[in-house]
Amino acid sequence: MYRYDEFDQAIVDARVAEFRDQVARRLNNEISEEAFKPLRLMNGIYLQLHAYMLRVAIPYGTLDSRQLHMLAHIARRYDRGYGHFTTRQNIQYNWMKLEEMPDLLADLASVEMHAFQTSGNCIRNISSDQFAAAAADEIADPRPYAELLRQWSTLHPEFSFLPRKFKIAVTGSTIDRAAIQLHDIGLELVHGAEGEIGLKVLVGGGMGRTPLLAHVIREFLPVADYLSYMEAILRVYNRHGRRDNIYKARIKILVNDLGPAEFARQVEEEWAALKPLGLDPPPSELARIAAHFQPPVLDADAPVEIDLSNPEFANWVAVNTHPHKVPGHAIVTISLKAPGEIPGDASADQMDLIADLAKAHAQDEIRVTHAQNLVLPHVRRDALFTIWQALKGAGLATANLDRASDIISCPGLDYCTLANARSIPIAQKLAVRLAPQEADLGELKIKISGCINGCGHHHAGHIGILGVDRKGEENYQLLLGGSGAEDASLAKILGPGFDENGIVTAVEKVIGRYQSLRSGPGERFLDTYRRVGAEPFKEAVYG
Incomplete structure (x- = not known):
C-alpha cells in the first residue's frame, strides 16, 4: 500500500499545526463560529445534533494494521469506544470535543492519515473496489x-x-x-x-x-x-x-x-x-x-481443500468469502451487521482484533467497503477457521454478506442535523426480523437513508427506504428495484409511506410476495422485480 513521502507528511503536519492555532483562537473567542465553520469543515469536522463529528479519510478504503490500531485508539481516547464506517469507505466518530481535535489529528498524522477533504465542496475521498489486487476478475489493480x-x-x-x-x-x-x-x-x-x-x-x-x-x-x-x-x-x-x-x-x-x-x-x-x-x-x-501496490507474494501451493465439517463455519465460508486470484487463498469479508447491532459500527476492541488478524493472516491489509463492512483481502484458506473462531468470539462472524440483514444505513436522526427520520432503528428491526429467513432469500440488498441526501444509498437498494418528515412525523417511503452494481438501476417509490412499524411490515410483505413469484430459488429479488414489475408488490403491500 502507498506510504507517505516527505511532501505528503509535510502537508499533513502543516495542516495539523494550522488547525491547532485555529482551534485555540476559536476557544478564546478570537474568531466567531461563523468564521470558524469553514475552517473546521476543511478538516472533516461537523457540528452534529449532540456533539462534533469527525470524518477520517481512508483513501480507496485501504488500511494497514497500525492505522486500524490508531483508529481504535482514537475511539477509546477521544470518543465513546467505537467508530462508524461509512458508505464512502471512511470512518466517522460522533462524540468529539473540539479542544481535543488538534491532538487527535496529530495522532492520525503519525500513521499517515488525515481528515481533510472529507467535507466541503471539493474532491472527496477517492473510492475503489474493496477486492482490488485480490479478485480473479480484475483487469488491473x-x-x-x-x-x-x-x-x-x-x-x-x-x-x-x-x-x-x-x-x-x-x-x-x-x-x-x-x-x-x-x-x-x-x-x-x-x-x-x-x-x-x-x-x-x-x-x-x-x-x-x-x-x-x-x-x-x-x-x-x-x-x-x-x-x-x-x-x-x-x-x-x-x-x-x-x-x-x-x-x-x-x-x-x-x-x-x-x-x-x-x-x-x-x-x-x-x-x-x-x-x-x-x-x-x-x-x-x-x-x-504502482510500486507501492505490488501484490504480496503468496504461496501458490497453499492447500485449497479445508475441513468444512463444522456447519456454522462452512456457511460463513460460503457466504462471507470470495475466490482469490491465487489458489489456496480467499478474500474474507467481516460483517459489521450482526442483527440488532448498528450497521457499520465497530468497537475499539473489535478494530484491534481485526488489525491483529490482518497482520497475522492477511498480509497486513484491511479494506473498508462502501457497504460498511471490512475485508481481509489475502488470506490462506487453511487460516480461515482460526480467523472465524476469533471473529466469532468478538461478535464479528455473522454470515450475511449481501443478505437481507446486511443492511446499509446512514446515521439518520440519531446523529445527523440534516436528517428527517431515524435510520438505525429501522435497520435493527429489519435485520432481526429477516435474519432467520435470509438464507432462503439469497442476495437481497436493503439500504436506508434518513433524508433525501441519500447517504444510505436507498436509490441503489434492491429494497430502499427513505425517511422523510410528514407534518412533523417520521414517515418512511418504500422503494424497489435499485442496484449499484454493473447492472445499475434506480429504485422507484412503490406508494404512500409508513410509520416505523409499518415500514418493517411492508418490507416483509414485499419479501413474501417475492417468495411466491420467483421462478426458482436461484432467482434473486432484483431479477424477480424486473421480470414482473411493481404491481404485484404494490398489491401485496397496499391491497
Missing part, C-alpha cells in the same frame, strides 16, 4: 490510479471551492463493486485495441434529491492522459456548474441540462487546450506509485 488522483486532487487550488462536493470512484473489474455509475466521475480500467490498459470514463451519476446514472463520455482514455482529462472535466463543471441553487449544483444536473453529448464535446475541447500544458505526470510517476 485500480488503487495506483486512485492514489494518483488523490495526490492530484489534494488541496488542488482550482478545485477547492467547486459548486458542490465531488466524488470519484475507480474500479479495475467489469464486476462493479465500487458503484461507479452512481458517482460524479466513474472510472473503469479497460483494455484497448492493442491490449493496453486505459480507462472508460463515466460522468454525471449520483443519488440524493435527483438520482441519475452516469453517462459514458469516453470509451477509452489512454492512461498517459488521464489526469489532464480529469482536469478538463472539473474545469467544465467549475465553469458552468450552478452556484445559485444548492439543489442543482451537482455535475449530474449540468450533464443532464447540457446533454451527455454536448458535455462530452466541451470536455474534449477543454482537454485539447490542456494537453499541451504538460499537466500529466511522466510514466515514471505512475510506475513509482
